[in-house]
Amino acid sequence: MAWILDDSRPIYLQIEDLIKTKIISGVYQPGQKLPSVRDLAAEAAVNPNTMQKALTELERSGLVYTQRTSGRFITEDTAKMTELKEQIAREQLQLFLKNMEQLGLSRDDIRRLLETAWKEES
Amino acid sequence: MAWILDDSRPIYLQIEDLIKTKIISGVYQPGQKLPSVRDLAAEAAVNPNTMQKALTELERSGLVYTQRTSGRFITEDTAKMTELKEQIAREQLQLFLKNMEQLGLSRDDIRRLLETAWKEES
């Protein structure tokens, strides 16, 4: 794992994003055991509490779960994982649409913007 | 003006958004003079410095400008205003697309999500 951290945002949030991406993209497989808090912390050169916080946040989202003294694992509930992804997507979408509406853009404007952006990027 | 503020986000950001919306939606017309910092602050039941901060931020974006001792005015440069709107829109769009990509959604997925959301909402 890369552990490229900057000071633009809280470290624990950056870590959370990094791990979340690994999970969603399948680098971490369902059921897989994560390294211990201390090991992860050492690997990322970060205080164990900071790593702990990132993991706790991840847990709130349901992507990982804990077994008290044996460690943390990626959830095996792939259905839940999918549902979670969709929920996040919907939320992001709503936020986006709200912002666009506030700027006074119509649906056609948005469609046009999207296609233009995609055309430019390849 | 409503001045409905909560404590979920910094007050000055909420104020900034409120005013920005009024400007973009045309409630505040180009060239129009804004009430003084103190008056706005009183109206919003907020410390003058807080209002000042919101207005300074708005100024950074170019939506308002200051004449040292006569007050603040909405910019008359409607072209600039339009350009600004488009820039904000593009930024929002890029952010949105990045998030969607991180979730592993394809372009078709995004198109589908959009149309679905719009269909549902009316």
Add this chain to the structure above:
DNA sequence: ATTATTGTACTACTTGATTGATACAATAAT
């Protein structure tokens, strides 16, 4: 010239977030 009104600068206080050091608790491994 004087006064009132404008934006601004400066400083301090408060609060919350972030990070860190350390100790605890539970249990798997031996």
Add this chain to the structure above:
DNA sequence: ATTATTGTATCAATCAAGTAGTACAATAAT
């Protein structure tokens, strides 16, 4: 039974953001 490893709780230190109080500076209005 003992030990090592796991996550967790607690407390403190630090830091930055936000807000507020007050005084200053410039100039339009009189």
